[in-house]
Amino acid sequence: MSVVVYAPASIGNVSVGFDVLGAAVSPIDGSLLGDRVEVAVGTTAFSLQCVGAFVDKLPQQAEDNIVYRCWQVFARELDHKGITLLPVAITLEKNMPIGSGLGSSACSIVAALDALNQYHQQPLTSNELLTLMGEMEGEVSGSIHYDNVAPCFLGGLQFMVQEMDIISQEIPCFDDWYWVMAYPGIKVPTAEARAILPAQYRRQDVIAHGRYLGGFIHACYSKQPLLAAKMIHDVVAEPYREKLLPNFNQARKYALEAGAIASGISGSGPTMFSICTNVDVAQRLAKWLTDNYVQNDQGFVHVCQLDKQGAKVTGSEL
Numbered sequence: 001m002s003v004v005v006y007a008p009a010s011i012g013n014v015s016v017g018f019d020v021l022g023a024a025v026s027p028i029d030g031s032l033l034g035d036r037v038e039v040a041v042g043t044t045a046f047s048l049q050c051v052g053a054f055v056d057k058l059p060q061q062a063e064d065n066i067v068y069r070c071w072q073v074f075a076r077e078l079d080h081k082g083i084t085l086l087p088v089a090i091t092l093e094k095n096m097p098i099g100s101g102l103g104s105s106a107c108s109i110v111a112a113l114d115a116l117n118q119y120h121q122q123p124l125t126s127n128e129l130l131t132l133m134g135e136m137e138g139e140v141s142g143s144i145h146y147d148n149v150a151p152c153f154l155g156g157l158q159f160m161v162q163e164m165d166i167i168s169q170e171i172p173c174f175d176d177w178y179w180v181m182a183y184p185g186i187k188v189p190t191a192e193a194r195a196i197l198p199a200q201y202r203r204q205d206v207i208a209h210g211r212y213l214g215g216f217i218h219a220c221y222s223k224q225p226l227l228a229a230k231m232i233h234d235v236v237a238e239p240y241r242e243k244l245l246p247n248f249n250q251a252r253k254y255a256l257e258a259g260a261i262a263s264g265i266s267g268s269g270p271t272m273f274s275i276c277t278n279v280d281v282a283q284r285l286a287k288w289l290t291d292n293y294v295q296n297d298q299g300f301v302h303v304c305q306l307d308k309q310g311a312k313v314t315g316s317e318l
């Protein structure tokens with residue numbers, strides 16, 4: 001008995017919606033940009049094995065891995081419902097660099113909780129799972145924010161409504177947008193990138209933020225892609241975080257001159273995203289970013305599209 005869940009990379013904020021907007025993305029060439037978690041029959045209550053390209057960057061102790069905390073909170077919820085927890089042997093395939101701005105911790109959290117739930121015949125609702133995912137993201141990044149876990153779990157472009165017991169709902173986006181994701185290979189811890197933000201903002205920034213976010217959502221619903229792209233503007237985080245990203249300003253300037261219709265910091269960085277409406281422009285930009293924005297052999301650039309599905313079961317013997 002086993003189940004494998006794949007959870008894709010995500011773009012927190014999408015520049016214009018700090019903590020309230022996020023998008024799931026997958027490379028158009030079919031390459032893997034996400035974590036995979038397998039839950040199988042255990043001989044003890046819990047065991048964790050880690051494999052994958054970024055396994056060396058994970059905490060040494062299994063108890064410090066967020067997957068262990070996911071299992072603990074899942075057990076807590078089953079206990080509340082009076083449901084028996086099965087012994088599990090978990091394998092985490094860590095394909096996502098940590099502190100990359102690609103929602104790496106969200107990938108592990110979403111894949112682990114979804115796989116645990118599938119393995120136990122889905123005792124938790126989607127909303128209950130998402131609540132736990134937010135709780136886990138809060139533990140690793142310093143405060144609860146759903147803009148990575150929601151798109152990673154549910155797919156597409158998600159807006160965090162957080163009202164009437166609804167955490168997130170999907171916003172219609174533009175299927176012909178190519179998202180060029182450039183990860184330079186250095187680490188920016190989310191908790192640190194959050195700690196440098198101001199506690200208060202000027203009135204003019206609050207007004208600008210409302211106009212950009214409202215304008216973006218309006219443009220998505222009224223199907224105006226160029227207006228939507230013009231609204232992708234960050235007055236909340238980018239002015240304070242750009243100093244953490246070497247060459248970001250130069251790379252963004254190049255991207256816009258080369259034909260991208262918008263560009264910004266993915267999550268808390270250092271990954272930069274650029275939106276193109278033409279695949280050839282996107283591929284040319286990807287090549288330039290590989291040569292000029294990537295700093296070491298850990299870095300990479302992928303041309304992506306929105307991942308409408310989010311987390312998915314890729315193997316199951318239940």
Ligand SMILES: Nc1ncnc2c1ncn2[C@@H]1O[C@H](COP(=O)(O)OP(=O)(O)O)[C@@H](O)[C@H]1O
Nearest residue numbers: 065066098099100101103104105108140189190
């Ligand atoms: N499975 C995991 N995947 C990613 N990070 C993990 C995992 N388990 C524990 N961590 C810890 O959580 C923190 C995640 O850092 P963060 O900057 O939030 O990453 P990201 O922005 O890429 O999600 C790091 O301190 C990392 O060591």
Ligand SMILES: N[C@@H](CCOP(=O)(O)O)C(=O)O
Nearest residue numbers: 012019101102103190267268
């Ligand atoms: N809204 C968050 C998003 C963090 O994304 P990550 O991929 O860097 O974890 C923030 O901007 O702090």
